[in-house]
Amino acid sequence: MKPLVVLILSFFIxxxxxxxxxxxxxxxxxxxxxxxxMLMFTALGHFKFAQGMALMIPNFVPYKTQFVYLTGVIEVLAAIGLLIPTVRNLTAILLIIFFALILPANINAAIHHVDHEKATYEGKDVSYLWFRVPLQLLFIAWIFYFSLD
Incomplete structure (x- = not known):
């Protein structure tokens, strides 16, 4: 929910x-x-809550913590790329692919009740994790609308 608030408030400001x-x-x-x-905001979570976010990743993915750091770096680079008109289109296409590829981690986290801030499988209210599924679709639509030529 926080990323959505950051996105909407940043847009209007x-x-x-x-x-x-x-x-x-x-x-x-x-x-x-x-x-x-919003991407810079979410990238911070990849570094601050890396151990907990690693729990979100399905078991078949190796090197989970390193993968979390890598996706954080990808988000930072994408945030920069969206602001550079000459690479915005390519960045948008790659971001859409990125959002689609990380969707299984959000579904996995919801199924396993991951509390990514505490790095446990004891999340009490995981409805925000299920909310991330349609939220990913909103992010993809946002990119299509604002970033693709």
């Missing part, structure tokens, strides 16, 4: 700030900046 300084309502800029901010 960017949109209104851009308008207030006289640049009009630039939806594409605001949409890409908001997704970049």
């Amino acid at each position: 960017a949109l209104l700030t851009n308008w207030a300084i006289g640049n009009g309502l630039n939806f594409v800029f605001a949409g890409n900046l908001a997704m970049s901010i």
